[in-house]
């Protein structure tokens with residue numbers, strides 16, 4: 613599979629009815645590095661606090677027609693994660709020794 617066809621496949625997966633496939637499509641097009649989102653095609657980066665601006669692809673990037681707001685695309689994907697079952701969400705989040713302020717206990 614060439615790099616171009618791999619990118620095209622990731623674009624197609626982004627329209628899948630399956631959440632798993634949409635996530636695979638997203639992760640084939642973007643990489644998170646610390647607080648930066650990096651385009652897999654042009655390697656341009658955008659910090660999370662710049663997410664309200666269009667993504668700064670390089671001028672000839674093939675991804676330009678497909679994505680100008682990858683942070684919000686990721687946000688939409690994460691909002692589709694199925695809810696926890698069988699226990700209270702807050703209880704599970706705090707069950708690993710984290711205090712309510714996010715610090716690890718002990």
Ligand SMILES: [Zn+2]
Pocket residue numbers: 651652653654655656669670673674675676
């Ligand atoms: Zn790009």
